[in-house]
Amino acid sequence: MRIIWSFLVLAPIFLLIASGLKAQEGSIDCNNRFLTLVNPVRGRDKWSDKTISPLINQYSLVKEVGFAATWLLQYDALIDPEIASTTKGFDPNQEIGLFLEVSPDLAKDARVIYPGFSAWASPKAVFLSGYRESERRKLLNTLFGQFKDTFGYYPKSIGAWWIDSYSLNYLSQKYGVNSAMIVADQKTTDNYGVWGQWWGIPYYPSKANVLTPASSKESQMDLVVIQWAQRDLSKAYGEGPAYSNYSLQANDYISLGKNTDYFNGLIKNYLDCGNEIGQVTVGLETGIEGASYLTEYENQLIALSKIQDLMFVTMSDFAQSYMNYYSQNPEEVSLSDGDSEWLLTPQKRMNQKLGDEIFYNPQISFSDYFVADTSNFLDRRLESNPRSPGGRYFPYYLLAWGALSILFILKKKVLNSILATLFLVAGFGLILRSSEQFGWIVYFGPVLQNLALAQALIVLVVFAGFYFLRPRLLASILPLTFGLDALLVRLRYTEISSSRYFGLAWDALRFVGLKFQEPFRIAFVNQDFPNEVASSLLKLNFDKVWENPYMSLFIYPAIHLAVGLVIYKLIKKSSFKTKLIILSFLALLFALHLSWVLAYDPRVTTYAL
Secondary structure, three states: OHHHHHHHHHHHHHHHHHHHHHHHHHOOOOOOEEEEEEEEEOOHHHOOOOOOHHHHHHHHHHHHHOOOEEEEEOHHHHOOHHHHHHHHOOOOOEEEEEEOOOOHHHHHHOOOOOOOOOOOOOHHHHOHHHOOHHHHHHHHHHHHHHHHHHHOOOOOEEEOOOOOHHHHHHHHHHHOOOEEEEEOOEEEEOOEEEEOOOOOOOEOEEOOOOOOEOOOOOOEOOOEEEEEOOEOOOOOOOOOHHHHOOEOOHHHHHHOOOOHHHHHHHHHHHOOOOOOOEEEEEOOOEOOHHHHOHHHHHHHHHHHHOOOOEEEEOHHHHHHHHHHHOOOOOOOEEEEOOOOEEEEOOOEEEEOOOOEEEEOOOOOOOHHHOOOOOOOOEEEEOOOOOOOOOOOOOOHHHHHHHHHHHHHHHOOOHHHHHHHHHHHHHHHHHHHHOEEEOOEEEEOOOOOOOHHHHHHHHHHHHHHHHHHOOOHHHHHHHHHHHHHHHHHOOEEEEEEOOEEEEEEEOOOOEEEEEEEEOOOEEEEEEEEOOHHHHHHOEOOOOHHHHHOHHHHHHHHHHHHHHHHHHHHHHHOOOOHHHHHHHHHHHHHHHHHHHHHHHHOOOOEEEEOO
C-alpha cells in the first residue's frame, strides 16, 4: 500500500520532469511557430568566391534538412545567367524573391542616373529612398519586369535593409507583393539608423510608415513586414554594432565570441508560446557572410530542425498564414528574456527596464515617402512622441475654380473659362498640386507660407484676367506658350574632348542632337552618354524657378505673357493655314508640357503644423 501511495505522490513529479526534459530537448512545443529562412543574393562582384559554389553550398545545406527557404535576388544576381539558372533548379520548397538594392546596372537599364562617386552601400545609392518617386517606379518596373522575363511570374516577397513606404505601397498595389523584409532596429550601424518598429515581431505596416504598425484595417498595407537580424531583447539596445551585433545573425554573434547556444536562447525567446504567433527570420548573405560562416549556418539549421512543431515556411507563405490568422495587427504582443520585457501594441511599444517608450501615429510618414534622401546617413528613427498629422490644409482653390467656372458659363464665356483653366494648369500647376499628406506639406513648386490662400488667390487672378482678355486669338495663344517649356526643359549642352554637343535629352541617359568639331564639321548624334557625363550636362534648371516664390509667381508667368504677345503680333495677319500650323505645333508642345507638369516629382517637404 505504501508503494502505491508513493507512486501516486511521485508520478506527477516524474511527469513534470519528463515534460521539462522534452521541452528542453525540443525547445518549443506549441502551435503557430514559424521559421522563415531568407538568403539575400547580391551580384557576384560582391562575393569573396566569384564562382557559383557559395550559392550551391548554401542551398545544399537547406535541402539537406528539408527546409523551405526564400532566396532574394538583387538585380545583378538576377541578370547573371548562371545564378538565374541555378535558382531555377531549386526544389519546389524554395521561393525566389527580389532584393531591392539599386546598382549601377539596374539604374542604367531603368534609364535613371546613379549617384556618381558613391560607395555601393551608401544609402543614397543603394536604397530606393535615394531616388525621386518617378525614378523609383522606373527602377521597380525594370526589376520586376526582368524577374518575370526570367521566371515567368512576379515575386511575392521582397527585402532590403530599408524600403521606403512609397515604394512598398507601389509594389503592394501594382505587383501584389505580400511580404517585405527590412532590418531590425539598429540606431547607427553601417551608416543606417532604423529605430522604433515592433521589436523583432511581424506586423502589418501603416500605409504612411513602414516602421509604424497599423492601428486599423483601413490604415494598413496589404503586406506583412518581417525583420532581418532580430535583436537580443536586452543587450541590443544601444548605439552602434557593439549592441546591434547581439542578433540572430551568425556573423553578428560570432564576432562577439558567442556560439550556437546563444542563438538557441534568442530563438526560444522569439518563439515564446505566450503569443498567438511566433516567428524568426534566419539566413546568410550568400557569397559574403555565407562564405565565412557556412559552418555556423549549418549549426543553426540543425538546431532549428530539432524544435518540435516549428513550421518552416517561405516569406510569402508566412505572410499568408499571418493574414489568415489576423485581419489586422493583434492588440498586444509581449516578449521577455527574463531580464526585460517588451510590450508591443498598435499604439506604442514599451520596455520599462530599458526606458523605451515610443508612441505610434499611423498618419505620419518619413519625408522619403515624397522626396529623395541624398544624405550619407540613413536616419529613419521614430520619435518618442510623434508629431501631430496637421490637417489644417484644405484645397480652397477647387471651390474658387468651381464657382468661377459656373460664373463664366452664366456669362457665356465658356471658352474663356477653358483657356483660364489651361493657363492655370500650365503656369501654376505645380503650385496647385502642392498639398498636405501624412504630416507634411508636400511642395511641387515654391514653398509658400500660406499655401491654401495662395492657391485660391492665383485662381482668382487668372480667371479675372481671362474674363476681360481680348482678342480671342491672343487668349488662345497665352496658355500654349508654356508648350515651349517642353523644349527648354530638355535642352542639353556639353564639351567632350574638344567637341561640343548641343541637343535634347530623350531621357536621363539618351542624347539626341548635333556634334560640332573643328574645322566646321557637324554630325548628328543619337546615343547614350555614360552616367557621369549624362548627369553633368548643362541644362536650364527649372528647379531654380520653383526655389524662388517671386520668380515662380510673377516673373515666370510674365515672361510667357510677353512671349504670347510677340507670337500674337507675328501671326495675327498671317493666313489661316499659317495660323493653324503654328497653333497646332504649340498645342503639341503644350500637351508635352502638361504631361511634364502632371508627372513632376515632389520637390521639398515641410512639417504640417
